[in-house]
Amino acid sequence: MENQRVRSARVTIHDVAAAAGVSISTASKALNNTGRMGDDTRERVKRVATEIGFRPNALAKGLLSNRSFTIGLLTNDTYGRFTLPVMAGITEALVDHGVSVFLCTIEDDPALGKVHVDAMLDKSVDGIIASGKRIDRRLPVDLSNLPVPVVYAFTEGTPGSVTFCADDFQGATLAVEWLMGLGRRRIAHITGPESFVSVRERAKAYLSLVGDQLPVLYGTWSEAWGHEAVAKIWNTSGPKPDAIFCGNDQIARAVVDALRERDVRVPRDVSVVGFDNWEIVAAQTRPPLTTVDMNLKALGREAGLTVLALTEGRAVEPGIRTLPCELVVRQSCGGNPDH
Amino acid sequence: MENQRVRSARVTIHDVAAAAGVSISTASKALNNTGRMGDDTRERVKRVATEIGFRPNALAKGLLSNRSFTIGLLTNDTYGRFTLPVMAGITEALVDHGVSVFLCTIEDDPALGKVHVDAMLDKSVDGIIASGKRIDRRLPVDLSNLPVPVVYAFTEGTPGSVTFCADDFQGATLAVEWLMGLGRRRIAHITGPESFVSVRERAKAYLSLVGDQLPVLYGTWSEAWGHEAVAKIWNTSGPKPDAIFCGNDQIARAVVDALRERDVRVPRDVSVVGFDNWEIVAAQTRPPLTTVDMNLKALGREAGLTVLALTEGRAVEPGIRTLPCELVVRQSCGGNPDH
DNA sequence: CTGAAAGCGCTTACAG
DNA sequence: CTGAAAGCGCTTACAG
Numbered sequence: 001m002e003n004q005r006v007r008s009a010r011v012t013i014h015d016v017a018a019a020a021g022v023s024i025s026t027a028s029k030a031l032n033n034t035g036r037m038g039d040d041t042r043e044r045v046k047r048v049a050t051e052i053g054f055r056p057n058a059l060a061k062g063l064l065s066n067r068s069f070t071i072g073l074l075t076n077d078t079y080g081r082f083t084l085p086v087m088a089g090i091t092e093a094l095v096d097h098g099v100s101v102f103l104c105t106i107e108d109d110p111a112l113g114k115v116h117v118d119a120m121l122d123k124s125v126d127g128i129i130a131s132g133k134r135i136d137r138r139l140p141v142d143l144s145n146l147p148v149p150v151v152y153a154f155t156e157g158t159p160g161s162v163t164f165c166a167d168d169f170q171g172a173t174l175a176v177e178w179l180m181g182l183g184r185r186r187i188a189h190i191t192g193p194e195s196f197v198s199v200r201e202r203a204k205a206y207l208s209l210v211g212d213q214l215p216v217l218y219g220t221w222s223e224a225w226g227h228e229a230v231a232k233i234w235n236t237s238g239p240k241p242d243a244i245f246c247g248n249d250q251i252a253r254a255v256v257d258a259l260r261e262r263d264v265r266v267p268r269d270v271s272v273v274g275f276d277n278w279e280i281v282a283a284q285t286r287p288p289l290t291t292v293d294m295n296l297k298a299l300g301r302e303a304g305l306t307v308l309a310l311t312e313g314r315a316v317e318p319g320i321r322t323l324p325c326e327l328v329v330r331q332s333c334g335g336n337p338d339h
Numbered sequence: 340m341e342n343q344r345v346r347s348a349r350v351t352i353h354d355v356a357a358a359a360g361v362s363i364s365t366a367s368k369a370l371n372n373t374g375r376m377g378d379d380t381r382e383r384v385k386r387v388a389t390e391i392g393f394r395p396n397a398l399a400k401g402l403l404s405n406r407s408f409t410i411g412l413l414t415n416d417t418y419g420r421f422t423l424p425v426m427a428g429i430t431e432a433l434v435d436h437g438v439s440v441f442l443c444t445i446e447d448d449p450a451l452g453k454v455h456v457d458a459m460l461d462k463s464v465d466g467i468i469a470s471g472k473r474i475d476r477r478l479p480v481d482l483s484n485l486p487v488p489v490v491y492a493f494t495e496g497t498p499g500s501v502t503f504c505a506d507d508f509q510g511a512t513l514a515v516e517w518l519m520g521l522g523r524r525r526i527a528h529i530t531g532p533e534s535f536v537s538v539r540e541r542a543k544a545y546l547s548l549v550g551d552q553l554p555v556l557y558g559t560w561s562e563a564w565g566h567e568a569v570a571k572i573w574n575t576s577g578p579k580p581d582a583i584f585c586g587n588d589q590i591a592r593a594v595v596d597a598l599r600e601r602d603v604r605v606p607r608d609v610s611v612v613g614f615d616n617w618e619i620v621a622a623q624t625r626p627p628l629t630t631v632d633m634n635l636k637a638l639g640r641e642a643g644l645t646v647l648a649l650t651e652g653r654a655v656e657p658g659i660r661t662l663p664c665e666l667v668v669r670q671s672c673g674g675n676p677d678h
Numbered sequence: 679c680t681g682a683a684a685g686c687g688c689t690t691a692c693a694g
Numbered sequence: 695c696t697g698a699a700a701g702c703g704c705t706t707a708c709a710g
Contacts, residue, residue: 010486012702012703013703013705014703023681023682024681024682024703025680025681025682025683025705025706026679026680026681028704028705028706029705029706032705034705034706035679035680035706036680037679038680041679041680055457055460055461056461056703056704057402057461057463057702057703057704058461058462058463059398059401059402059407059463059702059703059704060686060702060704060705061703061704061705062686062704063396063399063402063685063686063687063688063702063703063704064686064703064704064706065704065705066686068398068462069462070441072439078423079423080423084417084418084419084423087442088417088444091444095454095455095458098461100411100443100458100462101441101442102409102439102440102441102442103426103440103441103442104430104439105426105430112434115434116434116439118394119434119437119439122394122395122396123398123407123408123409123439124396124397124398147349222623223623223625250619257596279418280418280589280619280620284561284562286562351686351688352687352688352689361697362696362697363687363688363689363698364689364696364698364699365695365696367689368690371689373689373690374690374695374696375695375696376695376696377695380695380696395687396686396688398686398687398688399686399687399688399689400687400688400689401688402686402688402701402702402703403687403688403689403702404688404689404702405702680709680710681709682708682710683707683709684705684706684708685704685707686704686705687702688702689700689702690699690700691700692697692699692700693696693697693698693699694695694696694698
């Protein structure tokens with residue numbers, strides 16, 4: 001029964017050696033391209049190995065090399081808004097190197113965090129990537145002094161660590177310059193809580209470009225706040241903005257909706273830019289949002305490649321690595337997408 | 340240097356045995372509560388082990404037992420809408436058993452799927468959970484005849500497998516009965532593509548309760564379709580519905596928006612129910628959506644416990660296991676939440 | 679150019 | 695009641 005053969009014992013290097021008529025050591029060396037032997041022997045072993053479907057047991061390899069070809073991804077971003085793109089990037093970068101990733105969501109529970117970290121360590125992960133939902137908060141677990149390298153992505157790292165994050169200042173600059181290039185001259189900024197560094201960075205970029213003709217409106221990350229802010233502006237007398245740079249897509253969506261309800265046309269009367277490029281929000285807004293994409297997948301790729309380097313003992317410069325954002329042009333600003 | 344000690348050799352069972360003054364075999368047996376020995380010896384070994392921070396190497400254990408305390412989660416739901424809650428449930432159920440989970444997103448690429456499955460097998464996963472975004476489509480990878488148990492969650496399984504999914508019929512019944520209990524008598528149904536079984540199941544429940552006084556409106560899973568459907572109904576002469584049961588939250592959100600734009604009040608004039616309880620959509624709608632929750636986390640928990648059972652050789656009845664949905668009452672229907 | 683032996687960290691018969 | 699030995703599947707000095 002083909003089935004039973006598959007189900008029962010998996011084929012080991014013993015089987016390969018026997019089938020190729022060589023010793024186990026020779027088989028091992030042939031398959032790993034190490035040692036010295038006749039090209040014909042090496043080729044024959046390799047051919048036989050694939051023929052009988054040999055796949056080396058990663059557990060055994062790991063026991064020897066102390067590398068499990070496994071890394072852990074720790075996050076407190078239950079929702080997955082930030083973690084999933086990061087995760088996709090990590091996986092994409094590491095699959096070619098044969099490394100798989102453990103994902104653990106730990107909410108804000110330190111005890112749960114410790115349990116998961118210990119589980120990872122027990123399984124000899126080659127490294128850990130810590131990820132979160134904002135760059136100025138730590139995960140609720142201590143990741144210093146671990147016996148494996150740790151890199152941080154979209155969460156605050158310990159001093160001396162490698163941390164990846166998006167360039168909020170540059171992203172915001174992209175957005176505001178786009179509005180200015182479209183001829184907009186009265187640009188408002190409706191954003192999230194001032195306690196977030198991202199918020200402050202984005203506001204700083206905004207202020208450095210447009211000056212303080214209009215006060216930055218800090219609030220929460222909700223649609224409710226977007227509506228409230230628009231009401232605040234439009235219920236006040238005086239000239240209205242011809243563009244609004246929003247701190248995230250949810251706010252932007254609400255702003256677009258609120259404007260429509262006031263018969264202000266987007267983008268004809270007012271251009272609106274968002275931040276995040278959260279597909280479910282940005283693409284479903286009417287009109288769809290032009291918004292800043294933080295390139296989280298690229299960020300994940302870099303983080304993955306970096307733990308790998310660290311694992312392999314290559315030198316990596318510590319510090320905060322900032323990756324550029326990109327503007328995704330849809331229809332909420334008008335303007336020519338090919339501009 | 341404390342640091343160096345941590346960074347260098349991890350403590351092994353050798354160290355425990357030496358520190359406790361027993362042989363390695365005795366140490367092993369003491370720690371695993373096997374074998375026979377004096378209670379004092381056992382206790383002493385255990386105490387010493389925790390004192391010097393011994394944690395057994397899972398790779399070595401796995402090599403012996405052929406169990407890696409690791410399972411793989413395979414999904415083509417890149418977005419994570421369905422997979423993340425399922426994943427959360429799996430992790431929650433398995434963390435107490437010391438098993439960690441590999442997450443792999445494979446889009447719709449069969450080659451990539453095979454690569455990841457092979458990687459999992461190489462790492463001796465104890466089992467695999469396949470997950471997706473609809474229950475009537477298979478993942479683009481063959482999971483039959485694998486040397487490890489496979490269970491399916493929110494994706495179509497092979498014949499004879501164990502598959503978990505939400506009870507669409509019951510969920511839809513919950514929604515429609517809620518509307519009827521509120522005194523609604525003309526209930527419309529705006530939903531997704533008829534090609535989805537979920538859509539057909541939900542429609543079947545709807546029809547069995549309200550009859551065919553109104554045609555079911557099949558469309559796409561987008562907000563655009565929600566707007567279009569409302570226009571279709573309200574631009575036609577004749578009596579209007581006093582309630583709308585929507586196939587998902589995105590449609591429901593659009594329906595609520597469209598109604599507001601026509602000055603139809605929700606929930607006063609029309610009650611609206613959604614499906615999915617997708618927080619980002621449901622909670623941000625004005626008013627927030629009453630919607631059906633598929634309990635994906637519970638589904639994940641069941642799936643996790645089931646692979647575990649299979650792994651341990653316990654008997655599991657094959658077939659499709661349907662888990663009940665729940666109605667989450669917010670404000671889009673009116674009615675008393677404590678009802 | 680090829681193979682026998684030791685060992686990675688653990689567990690499990692088997693002796694004593 | 696306790697320990698020496700073999701072995702899980704592999705790799706890597708070391709002999710020949």
